[in-house]
Amino acid sequence: MSKKREMSTAIIWYTNDLRVKDHSGLAEATKLHDRVIAYYCFDQADYAQTAWGFRKTGDFRAQFIAEALVELAHALAELGIELCYHQGDTAQGLAELVAHNKAVRVYTQHHWMPEEKARIANCQKACSVEWVFHHNSLLIEPDQLGFELEDLPWIFTEFRKKVERNLRIKSTQQPRKISDIIPEIHPIPDLRSWGIKSVTQPAHSAFPFKGGCIAARARLHQYTFETQKVAWYKHTRNGMLGVDYSTKFSPYIALGCISPKTIYRTIKEFEAQHIKNEDTYWVIFELLWREFFAYTAMKYGSLFFNATGIAQHPSPEVPQSIKNRTGNPWISPKPIDTKGSWGQWINGQTRVDFVNAHMIELAETGWMSNRGRQNVASYLVHELGIDWRWGAAYFESLLIDYDPCSNYGNWMYVAGVGNDPRARVFNMERQAQQYDPKGLHQKTWLQTSLF
Numbered sequence: 196m197s198k199k200r201e202m203s204t205a206i207i208w209y210t211n212d213l214r215v216k217d218h219s220g221l222a223e224a225t226k227l228h229d230r231v232i233a234y235y236c237f238d239q240a241d242y243a244q245t246a247w248g249f250r251k252t253g254d255f256r257a258q259f260i261a262e263a264l265v266e267l268a269h270a271l272a273e274l275g276i277e278l279c280y281h282q283g284d285t286a287q288g289l290a291e292l293v294a295h296n297k298a299v300r301v302y303t304q305h306h307w308m309p310e311e312k313a314r315i316a317n318c319q320k321a322c323s324v325e326w327v328f329h330h331n332s333l334l335i336e337p338d339q340l341g342f343e344l345e346d347l348p349w350i351f352t353e354f355r356k357k358v359e360r361n362l363r364i365k366s367t368q369q370p371r372k373i374s375d376i377i378p379e380i381h382p383i384p385d386l387r388s389w390g391i392k393s394v395t396q397p398a399h400s401a402f403p404f405k406g407g408c409i410a411a412r413a414r415l416h417q418y419t420f421e422t423q424k425v426a427w428y429k430h431t432r433n434g435m436l437g438v439d440y441s442t443k444f445s446p447y448i449a450l451g452c453i454s455p456k457t458i459y460r461t462i463k464e465f466e467a468q469h470i471k472n473e474d475t476y477w478v479i480f481e482l483l484w485r486e487f488f489a490y491t492a493m494k495y496g497s498l499f500f501n502a503t504g505i506a507q508h509p510s511p512e513v514p515q516s517i518k519n520r521t522g523n524p525w526i527s528p529k530p531i532d533t534k535g536s537w538g539q540w541i542n543g544q545t546r547v548d549f550v551n552a553h554m555i556e557l558a559e560t561g562w563m564s565n566r567g568r569q570n571v572a573s574y575l576v577h578e579l580g581i582d583w584r585w586g587a588a589y590f591e592s593l594l595i596d597y598d599p600c601s602n603y604g605n606w607m608y609v610a611g612v613g614n615d616p617r618a619r620v621f622n623m624e625r626q627a628q629q630y631d632p633k634g635l636h637q638k639t640w641l642q643t644s645l646f
């Protein structure tokens with residue numbers, strides 16, 4: 196970043212990087228330009244009804260995004276930056292903003308999944324400016340990996356060992372204050388005409404938190420320095436009830452309210468000041484799972500959305516045992532078939548209460564524990580024989596923490612067409628006995644069911 200500041204306007208196009216701290220694009224834009232305008236689009240395609248029969252973004256995530264944007268607008272205003280919203284088509288709104296302000300550059304972040312890539316391509320076509328891309332969602336940026344993407348290991352453990360050998364986390368400069376004049380804070384567009392409703396978390400929700408960068412930092416502080424729950428994480432992470440069995444960082448990471456780098460550094464600070472044990476390490480271990488799916492998606496792209504997943508990729512590192520698995524002859528139910536096994540799964544009306552409780556929790560909160568996700572996914576795919584992509588699309592609609600790489604990566608993994616050398620078939624009865632021995636999770640959600 197040795198360039199000099201210019202008398203010019205830059206646009207920073209926000210997607211799922213809704214923060215100001217630890218944001219390399221914003222830091223660079225504020226250093227190099229005397230005027231910076233922030234842009235966020237509620238793209239209609241993200242809220243459309245899908246072929247599966249439900250909206251691409253459900254109410255809980257929509258609300259979390261809106262909350263995150265309110266905090267972002269205030270944080271940007273303190274730097275003298277206005278956050279402008281557009282509702283409709285991202286490329287059209289961006290082109291108008293660029294033209295109106297005679298912007299010379301657009302800063303945004305790298306995306307590598309097909310839909311996001313196509314949107315970037317549309318925007319590039321619509322705006323003839325200089326484009327600057329940063330990595331704002333990864334813990335380890337590609338140039339710090341220590342190997343090329345084509346050498347990405349197939350198995351998580353190999354990936355983890357490789358990156359842990361020389362783990363380097365890039366530092367990020369903080370943004371400069373552009374102006375002392377506080378810009379206008381715009382209201383969030385009203386999405387009711389797109390069918391979005393405002394929602395409230397039930398009292399017993401495991402995720403009662405609000406969206407936003409301040410809320411994200413508060414949760415990080417709470418889980419580390421305040422309660423020190425992080426020092427027990429590995430012992431509690433398979434829990435299902437309450438706010439503290441796991442970190443609950445995922446929605447904040449998925450929307451970029453906080454960067455995984457900030458989380459990593461905070462855990463390291465906690466370890467230096469308090470206690471360093473297997474539990475504190477395990478949060479970083481899990482963050483590496485997220486990196487693994489992100490890089491696997493970067494490598495295999497659209498295969499993440501194929502019924503046979505990445506298992507059929509011709510590259511030599513795909514184990515033969517996986518290539519032999521051509522996937523089940525999965526059933527694709529009709530979207531309106533809410534009475535059959537698909538509808539029973541969605542509505543929490545299968546013959547397994549352990550599954551039902553989790554599905555009801557998801558519908559009523561936009562949240563489900565990792566243990567729950569693995570079980571309901573295994574049940575849908577291996578017990579009901581339904582195409583895993585239907586389950587993944589339903590999760591995409593409902594989860595507050597939806598992230599294409601982690602969601603489709605985990606679903607493929609459970610379905611046996613991802614990077615798992617074994618098939619993930621769970622025995623529901625045994626899982627319920629082990630993880631919900633007193634049936635408390637089932638009681639909590641089955642008794643309060645709205646269905």
Ligand SMILES: Cc1cc2nc3c(=O)[nH]c(=O)nc-3n(C[C@H](O)[C@H](O)[C@H](O)COP(=O)(O)OP(=O)(O)OC[C@H]3O[C@@H](n4cnc5c(N)ncnc54)[C@H](O)[C@@H]3O)c2cc1C
Nearest residue numbers: 441442443444445481482485565568569597598601602605
């Ligand atoms: C079928 C299925 C679908 C999933 N879909 C998503 C999704 O859309 N978005 C998402 O963020 N996670 C997804 N996960 C992974 C995991 O369930 C959630 O990240 C986790 O439950 C979030 O809770 P937490 O933040 O308290 O996690 P913690 O247990 O506290 O873990 C800390 C962080 O590590 C990361 N992490 C943990 N487990 C995983 C994992 N298996 N894969 C990738 N990252 C992980 C997350 O960023 C998480 O916030 C999915 C898992 C399954 C089995």
